[in-house]
Amino acid sequence: xxxxxxxxxxxxxxxxxxxxxxxxxxxxxxxxxxxxxxxxxxxxxxxxxxxxxxxxxxxxxxxxxxxxxxxxxxxxxxxxxxxxxxxxxxxxxxxxxxxxxxxxxxxxxxxxxxxxxxxxxxxxxxxxxxxxxxxxxxxxxxxxxxxxxxxxxxxxxxxxxxxxxxxxxxxxxxxxxxxxxxxxxxxxx
Amino acid sequence: xxxxxxxxxxxxxxxxxxxxxxxxxxxxxxxxxxxxxxxxxxxxxxxxxxxxxxxxxxxxxxxxxxxxxxxxxxxxxxxxxxxxxxxxxxxxxxxxxxxxxxxxxxxxxxxxxxxxxxxxxxxxxxxxxxxxxxxxxxxxxxxxxxxxxxxxxxxxxxxxxxxxxxxxxxxxxxxxxxxxxxxxxxxxxxxxxxxxxxxxxxxxxxxxxxxxxxxxxxxxxxxxxxxxxxxxxxxxxxxxxxxxxxxxxxxxxxxxxxxxxxxxxxxxxxxxxxxxxxxxxxxxxxxxxxxxxxxxxxxxxxxxxxxxxxxxxxxxxxxxxxxxxxxxxxxxxxxxxxxxxxxxxxxxxxxxxxxxxxxxxxxxxxxxxxxxxxxxxxxxxxxxxxxxxxxxxxxxxxxxxxxxxxxxxxxxxxxxxxxxxxxxxx
Numbered sequence: 001x002x003x004x005x006x007x008x009x010x011x012x013x014x015x016x017x018x019x020x021x022x023x024x025x026x027x028x029x030x031x032x033x034x035x036x037x038x039x040x041x042x043x044x045x046x047x048x049x050x051x052x053x054x055x056x057x058x059x060x061x062x063x064x065x066x067x068x069x070x071x072x073x074x075x076x077x078x079x080x081x082x083x084x085x086x087x088x089x090x091x092x093x094x095x096x097x098x099x100x101x102x103x104x105x106x107x108x109x110x111x112x113x114x115x116x117x118x119x120x121x122x123x124x125x126x127x128x129x130x131x132x133x134x135x136x137x138x139x140x141x142x143x144x145x146x147x148x149x150x151x152x153x154x155x156x157x158x159x160x161x162x163x164x165x166x167x168x169x170x171x172x173x174x175x176x177x178x179x180x181x182x183x184x185x186x187x188x189x
Numbered sequence: 190x191x192x193x194x195x196x197x198x199x200x201x202x203x204x205x206x207x208x209x210x211x212x213x214x215x216x217x218x219x220x221x222x223x224x225x226x227x228x229x230x231x232x233x234x235x236x237x238x239x240x241x242x243x244x245x246x247x248x249x250x251x252x253x254x255x256x257x258x259x260x261x262x263x264x265x266x267x268x269x270x271x272x273x274x275x276x277x278x279x280x281x282x283x284x285x286x287x288x289x290x291x292x293x294x295x296x297x298x299x300x301x302x303x304x305x306x307x308x309x310x311x312x313x314x315x316x317x318x319x320x321x322x323x324x325x326x327x328x329x330x331x332x333x334x335x336x337x338x339x340x341x342x343x344x345x346x347x348x349x350x351x352x353x354x355x356x357x358x359x360x361x362x363x364x365x366x367x368x369x370x371x372x373x374x375x376x377x378x379x380x381x382x383x384x385x386x387x388x389x390x391x392x393x394x395x396x397x398x399x400x401x402x403x404x405x406x407x408x409x410x411x412x413x414x415x416x417x418x419x420x421x422x423x424x425x426x427x428x429x430x431x432x433x434x435x436x437x438x439x440x441x442x443x444x445x446x447x448x449x450x451x452x453x454x455x456x457x458x459x460x461x462x463x464x465x466x467x468x469x470x471x472x473x474x475x476x477x478x479x480x481x482x483x484x485x486x487x488x489x490x491x492x493x494x495x496x497x498x499x500x501x502x503x504x505x506x507x508x509x510x511x512x513x514x515x516x517x518x519x520x521x522x523x524x525x526x527x528x529x530x531x532x533x534x535x536x537x538x539x540x541x542x543x544x545x546x547x548x549x550x551x552x553x554x555x556x557x558x559x560x561x562x563x564x565x566x567x568x569x570x571x572x573x574x575x576x577x578x579x580x581x582x583x584x585x586x587x588x589x590x591x592x593x594x595x596x597x598x599x600x601x602x603x604x605x606x607x608x609x610x611x612x613x614x615x
Contacts, residue, residue: 020259020308027454040248040456047245047430054427065242072248072467073239079464082457089208090465090519094561096206110206117215124232131229151236 036078043071063139070137070147077154084114084161108169115162118155125152192485195220199476209522210468217475231475238474239467242426243349248463249429250340253436254296255455257410258305260440260447265404266291267309271390272400279381280389281317282327285310286370286377289331293338293366294411295432297345299557302332303565308572317389321575322583323380329565329580330373330587333554336520338366339415340432343520343553345425346470347546350477350528354543355425357609359418361543365551365598365605372590406439419612466521473525486533493534503538504548504599507531511549515556519564523553543609544602551595558584558591 050064083089091110099106125148135144198219202212218231257263270287277283292306307328314324336343339359348355380386390396401408414432417423423431440447480486493503514523527549535545557565559581566580573580598604 037456051427051430076464076467079460091208092203106206114211117211124228127229
């Protein structure tokens with residue numbers, strides 16, 4: 001590089017976002033994502049409504065804050081199902097390289113423990129629902145267990161997803177083992 | 190004994206690849222069952238931990254960052270920063286820092302800076318002939334300014350977990366963020382002089398005026414967010430929704446770079462990141478409840494107190510602990526585990542929680558730039574196509590100015606507390 005040479009070039013804003021465009025083009029939105037997007041859109045609308053009524057109309061609607069808080073909880077548990085499927089829950093990923101060929105076993109073990117945890121938390125939630133069934137939400141005209149019941153429903157979907165993921169991993173594992181055996185037989189002959 | 194079960198099960202579960210949120214919850218559950226406490230506490234505390242209005246700022250700051258990156262807004266900011274500081278030796282290095290300062294006023298996560306703005310910065314620096322090591326190093330280091338200058342996701346989590354005003358934490362981050370930028374600028378200047386790096390663009394007022402005009406609307410975003418929070422007009426959640434709505438308006442109406450499909454993809458990404466963070470927050474509140482109920486942190490504080498009663502030595506010990514945790518853990522998870530342990534120590538040694546919040550987050554940012562869990566480096570390795578190992582090596586020299594700033598902030602709390610005390614009183 002020559003000293004103090006002026007290197008200014010015009011920035012092409014469109015060209016610079018090539019990687020972004022490719023990302024959006026290749027992103028597959030599945031049917032199961034639509035309820036998620038809808039929930040998130042609803043959350044956006046409620047928080048915006050709260051903001052709008054407080055600043056523009058100078059009189060915030062009381063139920064929006066409570067509704068937004070509860071909806072965030074629901075978006076979290078619904079989003080957690082997607083995280084489970086895409087494997088995007090935060091884990092200590094750096095450990096992966098130490099597992100070597102046992103990585104798949106660790107994944108199955110991790111999924112199984114998560115399954116046990118989800119089962120226990122569903123049980124814990126059901127006990128809470130039973131004990132607090134009389135409680136009402138503060139500003140919304142519903143009993144509070146409605147929120148807990150929807151969370152239980154979302155956790156149950158997560159539970160089913162986990163069963164499917166474990167089944168799939170084990171099936172792949174046996175497929176790989178069968179392929180290995182076949183490869184060995186071919187090699188021997 | 191029960192606490193040994195709690196901590197050992199937590200670490201074993203995390204090492205066995207169980208997601209951090211579930212590791213926290215499972216280890217808490219093992220404690221609850223061991224102590225014969227009702228298991229209903231698990232779900233109850235988890236939901237209570239998530240049920241907070243300030244936490245609503247998380248999805249909307251993430252959404253705002255995603256929208257800015259995808260709507261061409263980030264590129265315009267880069268152009269503006271270039272017209273202002275491009276005349277310095279090593280011009281694009283300074284532009285990199287300047288753009289990160291502006292982006293920091295819009296987004297609350299270092300990873301959003303590295304993934305969006307970082308991709309643009311590295312590409313521009315490569316085209317101008319800078320070597321990859323310098324480009325990646327400065328891009329990685331400058332991205333950590335994002336969570337220090339408001340808004341900041343880690344500071345929201347710290348504020349919620351420690352019951353400290355998020356507004357004060359945000360304001361307290363401004364001077365440290367600018368100090369980080371200044372220290373990195375000095376480093377760039379020094380390297381540029383040593384390696385004879387070129388200037389990028391001559392300093393011309395009309396050039397600045399042109400770029401200011403094209404990037405005027407995006408530049409209003411940090412003004413709205415930071416100005417709104419400082420003036421007390423907005424709560425963090427309101428600032429976040431306002432920023433998202435404004436970014437959406439720019440992308441859909443003004444620049445027309447966003448389409449419904451793009452919006453859907455950004456929403457899905459936002460939900461995924463939000464869910465993974467919020468699950469940790471929920472699980473960590475069960476964990477924190479156990480630590481508080483057992484006064485673990487109080488005993489830990491007494492233990493530390495038996496060695497020294499010097500506040501600054503304690504702060505250095507805290508910094509060493511945070512650094513080690515930050516090396517191995519993602520920022521939000523680290524905050525969730527560290528805050529309940531650190532609060533009683535801070536109380537015992539009269540450490541201001543706003544000061545503690547800012548230095549803990551800055552310290553955790555170093556963990557984003559170092560292996561094994563250097564999230565920013567993973568992102569930059571992906572967007573630049575350079576190996577992770579080389580990214581680590583390239584970033585190492587830039588850790589020095591950041592560590593110097595951290596030490597300055599540790600020993601001079603007024604650097605952090607000056608603005609909050611000026612605006613909110615002591």
